Amino acid sequence: MPAVLIIEDHEIVAYSLATIVEDHFPDSNIKLASTFLQGIDIINSGFLTELIILDMEIPGGESYAMVGRLKALQPEVKILVYTGHDEDKHAFSFLSAGANGFLSKNSPMDQVDFAIKQVLSGKTYMTERVQQQVAESFFNKTAGRTSTEPATLSPREMEVLDLLLEGKWIKEIALELNLKLTTVSTYKTRIFEKMKVSNIIDLYKKVRLY
Structure with a gap:
């Protein structure tokens, strides 16, 4: 209720x-x-x-x-x-x-x-239009970063990133990508480390800056 x-x-x-x-x-x-x-x-x-x-x-x-x-x-x-x-x-x-x-x-x-x-x-919740903008913003600005900026994500990490930004849970991402829960958790940890964030909200902010 x-x-x-x-x-x-x-x-x-x-x-x-x-x-x-x-x-x-x-x-x-x-x-x-x-x-x-x-x-x-x-x-x-x-x-x-x-x-x-x-x-x-x-x-x-x-x-x-x-x-x-x-x-x-x-x-x-x-x-x-x-x-x-x-x-x-x-x-x-x-x-x-x-x-x-x-x-x-x-x-x-x-x-x-x-x-x-x-x-x-x-x-x-984000519309597909906003999700696309978030992804494009990230993809378009990852090139040319300095050594002090987050490391480039792998293609699979990019897939997990997109789904995290859609608000999907680890279990849902695992099912969609046909991966183990532990594997997705590992990818999420790597993404957070590379992006130098500790939560989803900070991840949004970081991606928005790119």
């Missing part, structure tokens, strides 16, 4: 999101906030939420800083940014700030449904 906080000032959009959550989690505890500060007040009142669906342009909002502020109050909360703005310009910044997913309001309902379930299950 997930607790969900929807911070969205458009009433129709907010109720549509609430309906999607209720369809899959009938016993869910859902609260709505029409401003960012109202959302903060709900959390400060003691509402322990597992998922926040956050409108990027919410009144009183603070752009990327909203993610950090919300996670400072509840570090384990998952945040899905839901916006009418172009994901090309904003997705990386929100994901780097700690958001667990970024979704356009122009997405079809089945994609909204999938994104909510993906984030609630502990995965990171």
Whole structure:
């Protein structure tokens, strides 16, 4: 029974999101906030939420800083940014700030449904378009690095990297690539070492810099 906080000032959009959550989690505890500060007040009142669906342009909002502020109050909360703005310009910044997913309001309902379930299950949600941008950014800028920069990844490590950036778990990557769990874990460790990071969020930030 997930607790969900929807911070969205458009009433129709907010109720549509609430309906999607209720369809899959009938016993869910859902609260709505029409401003960012109202959302903060709900959390400060003691509402322990597992998922926040956050409108990027919410009144009183603070752009990327909203993610950090919300996670400072509840570090384990998952945040899905839901916006009418172009994901090309904003997705990386929100994901780097700690958001667990970024979704356009122009997405079809089945994609909204999938994104909510993906984030609630502990995965990171990105559209194929954003995934492609992340991969291209990395591939296009790995050449010509100095000795102080991360070592080049092998082709197989690149495959694992792409799947990690999609938010897939070790077991899912093993099945998709037909590898043992221990082998995938080893690849993940090597990627983190070469990229000089210790978690997925830092990996996003590192790839974004390339």
